[in-house]
Amino acid sequence: MSFRVMVVGGYGNFGSIVCRHLAVMPGVELVLSGRNPDKLQGKLDELNSQSGAVAEGWCGDAMGPEFSAALRLLNIHLVVHTGGPFQGQSYAVAESCIAASVNYCDLADCRTFVNGVGLLDERAKAAGVAILSGCSSVPTLSSAIIDQQRHRFSRIDVIEHGISSSAKMPGLSTIEGVLAYAGKPIRQLKNGQVQEVSGWLDLTLRKMPQLGTRLLANVDVPDMDIFAGRYGAHTLSFKAGAGLKLGGIANGLLAQALKVGLVRDHAVWAARLHRLGTRFERFGDGKSAMYIDVQGVGVDGKPLSMTAQLTALNDRGPEIPSCAAVALAAKMAQGYVPSPGARPCVGEISVDEYLAAINDPANLSLSVQFSDGQR
Numbered sequence: 001m002s003f004r005v006m007v008v009g010g011y012g013n014f015g016s017i018v019c020r021h022l023a024v025m026p027g028v029e030l031v032l033s034g035r036n037p038d039k040l041q042g043k044l045d046e047l048n049s050q051s052g053a054v055a056e057g058w059c060g061d062a063m064g065p066e067f068s069a070a071l072r073l074l075n076i077h078l079v080v081h082t083g084g085p086f087q088g089q090s091y092a093v094a095e096s097c098i099a100a101s102v103n104y105c106d107l108a109d110c111r112t113f114v115n116g117v118g119l120l121d122e123r124a125k126a127a128g129v130a131i132l133s134g135c136s137s138v139p140t141l142s143s144a145i146i147d148q149q150r151h152r153f154s155r156i157d158v159i160e161h162g163i164s165s166s167a168k169m170p171g172l173s174t175i176e177g178v179l180a181y182a183g184k185p186i187r188q189l190k191n192g193q194v195q196e197v198s199g200w201l202d203l204t205l206r207k208m209p210q211l212g213t214r215l216l217a218n219v220d221v222p223d224m225d226i227f228a229g230r231y232g233a234h235t236l237s238f239k240a241g242a243g244l245k246l247g248g249i250a251n252g253l254l255a256q257a258l259k260v261g262l263v264r265d266h267a268v269w270a271a272r273l274h275r276l277g278t279r280f281e282r283f284g285d286g287k288s289a290m291y292i293d294v295q296g297v298g299v300d301g302k303p304l305s306m307t308a309q310l311t312a313l314n315d316r317g318p319e320i321p322s323c324a325a326v327a328l329a330a331k332m333a334q335g336y337v338p339s340p341g342a343r344p345c346v347g348e349i350s351v352d353e354y355l356a357a358i359n360d361p362a363n364l365s366l367s368v369q370f371s372d373g374q375r
Contacts (some may be wrong), residue, residue: 078328
């Protein structure tokens with residue numbers, strides 16, 4: 001029997017990437033979900049003409065009360081929720097999946113959304129389904145990279161990581177989501193003590209192999225809560241930035257204006273910055289990367305540092321947040337059954353499974369380097 005996957009927001013920026021992979025995946029039957037019938041049909045026509053597969057569609061509101069019945073009627077086994085922004089969004093889609101006894105994952109990277117999903121844990125266990133939030137670059141891939149090398153460390157003290165995107169602009173909803181905390185306090189960890197930094201401020205230059213020097217700033221991600229308990233780290237930070245330094249400066253100016261009260265509504269400015277970024281994206285180099293710096297003690301009792309970088313070329317960066325869900329679907333289609341319950345999506349997918357789902361070694365490469373002593 002085929003494994004039936006529904007992608008909520010299947011014609012959106014990340015949803016389209018997920019659907020492109022799933023449409024040609026052996027053993028998977030794809031169902032697209034969306035509220036706009038014209039966009040939904042257009043994406044179905046595109047997929048079915050290119051893949052030779054027969055993707056189906058369900059036009060409706062996945063946040064609405066009719067969604068649970070639709071999941072049962074369509075015999076869905078896994079829902080992939082790509083319909084952000086997740087900041088301030090309810091768990092309505094996940095709750096419908098629990099009611100219909102359907103497994104669920106989402107591409108959220110919102111700290112409160114991902115780490116708050118545990119409130120559905122008892123209901124998910126009672127229904128026998130897995131509700132996995134944050135099936136994306138963070139925390140799924142970031143934790144998988146550390147997990148792969150965890151055996152080399154007897155103790156992990158510091159994890160500093162981040163993402164530098166290419167100049168290619170994502171969808172407006174993504175921009176609205178990531179700018180929701182511009183100028184707002186973000187809780188990080190330094191030497192075991194909680195410290196607050198301001199979102200999209202504290203601009204920093206980082207030299208990155210193949211990317212040159214990139215401008216990064218404070219960003220809020222689920223990892224800040226997860227990694228302290230998972231790895232025992234006492235210093236945690238995360239930064240991100242656009243491929244063009246101009247974008248980072250624009251974000252920083254908006255963050256400062258929001259922080260001092262000169263601007264109150266980030267969404268209006270998110271739309272303006274999105275339009276501006278679209279005009280300038282042709283000046284980018286098409287390169288993006290996730291980096292992870294880990295410091296601690298090796299199994300030999302000596303200081304050990306690790307630097308990992310996953311590099312994407314030719315504007316393939318959006319494949320990285322999208323394909324955690326693809327890897328999970330592929331694994332489940334082959335018989336993997338995640339443990340019932342609601343939790344952040346960590347420990348479900350290995351680095352090799354992640355990269356196999358993207359399947360583009362010419363444009364994506366992972367480098368891991370170790371050195372003795374603290375940097």
